[in-house]
Amino acid sequence: MSARPPRALSVLARLLVRGRHREFVLGDLDELYARRVGSHRPLRAAWAYVRDVLASVWARRDRPERRRKVRRTRPQRGLDPGDLIGDLRHAVRACRRRPGFTLLLVATVALGMGPTIAVLSMVEQLLLRPLPGASNSDAAAYLRLLESDSEMAEFSPEGLTLHEFDELRRRATLVDALASYGYTSQQVSVDGARPVLVGANTFYGDFFEALGVRPAEGRLIPGAETALDADPLVAVISEDLRTRLFGPEAEAVGRAVLMNGQPVEIVGVAGGGFRGPVRGDPTDAWLPHGALVPLVGFTRERLESPQSVMHSRILALPAAGATLAGVEQQVSEIFLRLGEANPERAEELARVQPSAVPGLHMPPAARERAYRTLSMMGWATALLLMIACANVADLLLFENMARRGGMATLRALGASTGRIARQHLVRSLLIAGLGASVGAALGWGIGALFRGPLLLGLPSFEGLHPDLRLSAFVAGALVTTTIVFGVGPALLAGRFDLGDALRLSAGRDTGRFASLRIALCGGQIALTLGLLVGGILMFRTIVNIQGIDTGIEIERVVGVTFDAPEDLEPASMHALQRGVLDAVASQPGVERATLDWYGPHGSQFVAPVGLPTDAENYANLPRMLIWQVSPGWFELFGLEAASGRTFDDGDWRVPSSGAAILTESTAQRIFGRADVVGQVVWIRGATPPERRVVGVVEDYTSLVSVRATDLEGAFRPAEPTDAVFLPYGDFLLRQITVFAKMTPPAPEVPRTVQGVIESLFPDVPSPQPYLLQDRVDRIHREERLLGRLLLTLAVFGALMSGVGLFAAIYFMVASRKRELGIRVALGADAVRILKLVTRSAAAIVVGGVAAGLLIAYPLTSALRSRLYGIEHLDPVSYGTAALALGLVAFLACIAPAREALRADPVAVLREE
């Protein structure tokens, strides 16, 4: 027996080779293959076969004049269009013949792809995008010293001393570059202009080497120049800062700027848009570690002290061939040996569990939380995509059933399965292409809707950006959709015979695929229910948080935070603070003003508080939030005194008046009663620590105790905050926050207070004013994001489910036309027909909802830590979602029911 080409190849050839000589060309191809197999290896023969097939197709396509000639002589144009252009024309005709149906398909593909593209774009921008300007973004790693990294890592005892870090650099042979870095903010000014506030990093070791930064101008600061003996007053700045300080074209290298009042020489500008080692926490200037002495006021002894563990944020570039596990292992061993050499530190060093977090795409602290949120969004989007896929399959199946007659006739007239499949393929490609284009536009729109800061600690989402990976995904999804839903139904179509076609003329549903269609439809409803329940739960969480009765009023309150121009003696600082308050309070449009540190919902000091007799055992005392507020604070925020009084000017003085105000619950907690005016309370760290209570105010809830604004996960129940108020300035701080309550209507951009600070202190950077309400809203930013996204997806899902159900019911009505027609003839009224139709829909909806409850359970369980004031199995939310879907199902039934009512029994029977 002669050798035949592999089946897949001959199918390919049969699909591709067209035209008048098709039979002879195919025969020649097979014959050539058989001859070549005799003299060549089979693989080579197969390759030659493929090449000949492609060359044969190409040869025909290359000659348009020939193609036209062939077409003229074609006997059965409808059945054998012969080329892709013909198929495309056929597809366009088919789409135009059923515009509504085509629109549904295109819309479904678009609704499925749009949100997917938007969410993928978010993932790409927030998680996957490399650190700008750092060529080692993939290769380098954050070396974390503890598994649970937190924002406070810098202040925790788990850092390294300078000596330990030097030893680590010397002994770690598996890393090419190692550097530690810290954050500082600098007031930078040039030529006497108003300074700007700039985020900066101080670093020690091979910082730029580890990151792989290239200079755009001048040079970078190598590791050797970060030694404490080297000149600390040199800086590399970002391109952005260069433009801000000197203009886009000006040279920056060699120029001196003032940083916190000290002259610093700019030695270089970092290239490639480098903005520091952590995305989402951009910095614009990089200085050697030693700069902390002149610029921040640290002493050199402090930097070198064996008690000072300042090196906790560490970057490592593994050597070629070294694995991260190897680096971790080596670093652990080094720490063990360091501990052996220094028994005082042995215990702390033993606690260090170094872990190398690969890649500098996102800050390690935000990593887990962001992954969790984004993976939830990913799952939700995947659900929507599944709904869309089910809907496309459902619609195509529906259409196939409706077109069985036509296809069976085509088959009977000699069209091959391959031919029909190709027509379907081209048509699906057309629809998928249209859908993907609309989907991309939709994705862009959704991206625009979600633009801005989305997740804590990560850069802002900039909206949809063209990206290679994204395009690859869209192309992949397009091809998959096309192949699965285009060719699949067409291959099924190949099984239709003429008998089917004839039976179909009577409009009867033979029941084939009916169960598959119902399953697809029910599946969509189930998936939608999952999304809808999640969306409702998140929505109600936001409503619950916004509905928390905090006991204080923050409407129309504007805040401005700035640093006093210099460190002052307490008395001068007090005078300055009083001057600021008076100046702001006297402004037109300002109802009241007060001073605070971070505001009623911001971070505060925490200190042990108790009775003076408990001072010895302070470790056992409850830790409470300590607020420093100026007179007028309670009045501005609407917190009234339950007994005694609030602060007045007499309490606010230097030296401290020793006054304190408690909330009712704090008083209860410390003294066991609320009436404690005149009693003395002890606060660790305050000067003086013993405080006379001058008033007790109503309880209030600081949202910081509901959710800390750091990266902690779950909410805590809203309970009265344990708070102690001291007169402003009792803890000396350079930072000042002024709050002003504006008279209504509050301006959109509250510039008044900013203007006062600018005119009072020409030498401090211009502060940014903010509405306190906006700061408070940040607390549930991620929940808002998830809620908006889930609800948006759920609405899309519900729309698609409605379409799917509509198609299913419509088809059911079409196939039962005869029965319904007779019922109408026998006097069935509209209500009865509607009942009949909805009964069929109800079966699908009930099944879908039941399955949906199973899908919703794991989704809502995953959301549990993001919920507030509501259980993840909240029956009201589940019920609302089920009801909403029921309503959608009912709406989907109306049109098919009307169709059924219009059925003319005489016409129906005549068709029979």
Add this chain to the structure above:
Amino acid sequence: MALGELEQVVLFALVRLDGESHGAEIVEQIEERTGRRVAPGALYTVLDRMEQKGLVESWIGDSTPERGGRRRKVYRLLPAGARELREWYGGIRTLASGVLPKLDRLAEEAG
């Protein structure tokens, strides 16, 4: 009547195949003699054109198992085709006679 380059090659192949053959054999013949691979699809385009010019004629032949049961299309060189090829070849030979050594020298200089 001018002959295209592929037309000349195909006509020569037909001559070598005793003036009568089908696609696969012609393709193989061309490949064997010139090392040039001609796709069957392209071959039929050329043969079609030459048939219209009256240089070859064709008929449907038998089918064989190695062709997957498909029939062959057999082409025969017509006298007009043979004349055309002869004329062209004669012209080329006259033009080329005695130039080979020169051609070699030129090629060497250029190389």
